[in-house]
Amino acid sequence: MNRLLTPALVILVILLMLASILIGPAAVPVGDSLAALIRGDGGPLTLVMRELRLPRAVLAATIGAGLGLSGAVMQGYLRNPLAEPGLLGVSGAAALGAVLALQTGLAAAMALALPLSGLAGAFTAVLVLALLAGPSGGALTLILAGIGVSALSGAGLALVLNLSPDPFAAQEIVFWLMGSLADRSWSHVALALPFIVVGCALLLTQAKALSALTLGEDAAASMGVNLGRLRVVVLLGTAAVVGASTAVAGSIGFIGLMVPHILRRATQGNPARLLPVSALGGAALLLAADIAVRLILPGRDLKLGVLLAILGAPFFLMLILRTRFAQNA
Amino acid sequence: MSVFRHVSEALALVLALAVPAGAQPPEAPRRVVSMNLCTDQLALMLAAPGQLVSVSYLAHDGVVAPLQEAARALPANHGLAEEVYLLQPDLVLAGRYSTVATVAMLQRLGVPVIRFEPENSLDDIEASLAQMGAALGRDAEARAAIARFRQDRALLATHAAQVRAGAEGPRAVLYSARGWTGGSQTLSGDILRAAGLRNLADELGLAWGGMVALESLLIADPDRLILGQPGHSPEGWSEARALLHHPALRHSRAYGAGVAANDRDWVCGTPYVLGAIARLIDGTAP
Numbered sequence: 001m002n003r004l005l006t007p008a009l010v011i012l013v014i015l016l017m018l019a020s021i022l023i024g025p026a027a028v029p030v031g032d033s034l035a036a037l038i039r040g041d042g043g044p045l046t047l048v049m050r051e052l053r054l055p056r057a058v059l060a061a062t063i064g065a066g067l068g069l070s071g072a073v074m075q076g077y078l079r080n081p082l083a084e085p086g087l088l089g090v091s092g093a094a095a096l097g098a099v100l101a102l103q104t105g106l107a108a109a110m111a112l113a114l115p116l117s118g119l120a121g122a123f124t125a126v127l128v129l130a131l132l133a134g135p136s137g138g139a140l141t142l143i144l145a146g147i148g149v150s151a152l153s154g155a156g157l158a159l160v161l162n163l164s165p166d167p168f169a170a171q172e173i174v175f176w177l178m179g180s181l182a183d184r185s186w187s188h189v190a191l192a193l194p195f196i197v198v199g200c201a202l203l204l205t206q207a208k209a210l211s212a213l214t215l216g217e218d219a220a221a222s223m224g225v226n227l228g229r230l231r232v233v234v235l236l237g238t239a240a241v242v243g244a245s246t247a248v249a250g251s252i253g254f255i256g257l258m259v260p261h262i263l264r265r266a267t268q269g270n271p272a273r274l275l276p277v278s279a280l281g282g283a284a285l286l287l288a289a290d291i292a293v294r295l296i297l298p299g300r301d302l303k304l305g306v307l308l309a310i311l312g313a314p315f316f317l318m319l320i321l322r323t324r325f326a327q328n329a
Numbered sequence: 330m331s332v333f334r335h336v337s338e339a340l341a342l343v344l345a346l347a348v349p350a351g352a353q354p355p356e357a358p359r360r361v362v363s364m365n366l367c368t369d370q371l372a373l374m375l376a377a378p379g380q381l382v383s384v385s386y387l388a389h390d391g392v393v394a395p396l397q398e399a400a401r402a403l404p405a406n407h408g409l410a411e412e413v414y415l416l417q418p419d420l421v422l423a424g425r426y427s428t429v430a431t432v433a434m435l436q437r438l439g440v441p442v443i444r445f446e447p448e449n450s451l452d453d454i455e456a457s458l459a460q461m462g463a464a465l466g467r468d469a470e471a472r473a474a475i476a477r478f479r480q481d482r483a484l485l486a487t488h489a490a491q492v493r494a495g496a497e498g499p500r501a502v503l504y505s506a507r508g509w510t511g512g513s514q515t516l517s518g519d520i521l522r523a524a525g526l527r528n529l530a531d532e533l534g535l536a537w538g539g540m541v542a543l544e545s546l547l548i549a550d551p552d553r554l555i556l557g558q559p560g561h562s563p564e565g566w567s568e569a570r571a572l573l574h575h576p577a578l579r580h581s582r583a584y585g586a587g588v589a590a591n592d593r594d595w596v597c598g599t600p601y602v603l604g605a606i607a608r609l610i611d612g613t614a615p
Contacts, residue, residue, distance in 0.1 A: 024542075024544050025542040025544050025545050026542075026544050026545050026547075026548040028548070043550075044547045044548050044549075044550040044581065044582070045548065047547050047577050047580055047581060048544050048547050048548060048577070051575075051576055051577035051580065052543065052544050052547070052577050053544075102566035103565055103566055105564070105566075107566070108566075164565035164566065164567070165564045165565040166564070166565030166566055166567045166570065167567075168506050168507065168567035168568075168569035168570060169565055169566065169567045171567075171569070172567055172568055172569065175568055183543050183572055183575060185575055185576045185577065186576065187576065299540070299542045299545070300540075
């Protein structure tokens with residue numbers, strides 16, 4: 001079964017991507033949609049398929065993969081099953097960075113400023129978390145630090161959006177806190193994809209080091225793991241993935257929490273195996289969630305975070321319970 | 330001479346009518362504060378010099394060009410009960426749905442408030458002009474403005490009929506921030522109708538307007554796009570407005586046919602909407 005896990009996930013992601021580009025407010029027969037996508041007669045349906053649904057599906061897959069992977073890496077590095085970029089305020093800080101770039105006009109002057117400031121926000125948050133509750137810190141310290149970072153970045157976000165001269169900006173706090181892939185375009189893909197790919201590649205290089213780290217820092221160091229480099233790569237990789245994702249789609253939480261948790265048993269908790277399948281699982285989960293928000297409330301732009309929190313929060317509570325039992329035992 | 334220029338001149342005349350200090354009836358209010366962008370503009374058109382003492386903060390940047398100088402000469406208020414009360418008004422003008430709490434507070438403090446319904450058609454503009462004239466004790470000016478408005482409207486109707494020459498007008502759609510479109514029961518819908526355009530919102534069953542997903546809009550494949558104005562300030566950023574710059578919209582057939590802007594003379598029910606209609610007719614002429 002374990003050997004079949006990766007191919008099964010790959011097939012699932014492909015099927016979900018297909019479903020994602022075939023589902024939308026304009027109900028069009030499957031054959032027509034695919035013909036318009038592939039042949040391209042320049043008509044309105046081609047425009048919808050190529051410039052609305054395809055970039056949306058590509059973004060869902062890449063952002064989901066990045067978030068699933070960075071969740072697994074954060075859990076491995078902090079040796080804590082409760083670690084997750086959304087819950088710990090990393091996404092919130094990335095959103096604050098992105099919003100600052102947009103509201104100051106920096107993003108309009110230089111397109112790359114948007115993912116870069118998202119990255120800067122995420123990097124600051126991960127750094128603060130790692131300093132406050134590094135590998136040696138307990139679960140409680142980590143969650144408390146996360147609450148602090150979340151609260152601060154959420155307040156900063158609300159402040160910046162309320163100060164915006166744009167009358168619609170303040171209403172978009174929910175977009176930045178809950179995330180959405182509605183009406184994304186290839187320009188969003190072009191901005192986010194390179195950072196997510198580089199970030200994921202960086203994180204995957206640390207799979208062996210994270211495996212060694214499960215035995216403890218001293219053991220890992222004696223096995224030749226460069227702990228300093230591990231830390232820098234984890235910080236940078238996570239920040240690149242979460243920063244760029246959040247800059248184009250808002251904060252999307254719980255993917256990094258749920259996916260590694262579901263897949264941990266199938267990979268015997270070995271980070272070297274967990275990391276790649278978490279990326280695939282994250283892609284599948286976000287694609288599925290993005291399809292679900294379109295089916296539940298068509299045309300109303302239900303935010304992804306609403307659905308993911310309904311699914312993910314019980315997971316989180318269950319994990320807290322399990323952590324408590326483990327401590328008591 | 331283009332109809333547009335004619336209408337502009339006619340509007341300038343309306344404005345000129347407002348300038349001479351006519352003999353006011355004794356009961357006319359002397360210190361009038363307006364808290365709504367639309368009542369701001371009607372009041373600026375009709376009030377006697379010195380009668381209007383403050384306009385809403387939106388007015389400094391948001392009124393139609395011919396009224397801008399007059400608006401900027403007056404101090405702005407932010408629709409807060411305290412600041413409006415301290416201006417010691419003997420009449421406050423407000424919109425029906427805006428600043429509801431402030432209006433209630435001012436009424437408790439004994440300040441007379443007159444509320445104006447939003448205009449949903451060109452006919453409603455006449456009613457608002459009459460209401461404003463009565464509120465300010467400027468009935469004669471209001472009657473003159475209404476007469477001029479009717480005359481210009483008739484002129485535009487003739488022009489539109491000439492331009493369309495009996496053919497069906499293009500299928501147009503209003504598209505504003507967040508994907509909002511105006512239906513035929515709204516003032517913008519009436520502007521489209523007066524310009525001889527068919528409103529896509531009717532096809533979509535949105536008589537009062539509503540949100541239209543970008544995807545649904547593209548599939549409906551309109552002939553013309555009328556994009557919403559970027560809000561009262563071009564600064565700042567919102568995903569709501571970014572939607573109007575989506576590449577899929579820019580690559581659509583309607584965008585290629587030329588985009589009309591839903592500008593500030595569309596926002597409020599004032600005679601200046603006739604300028605918008607004139608531009609729309611000329612911009613969508615076959």
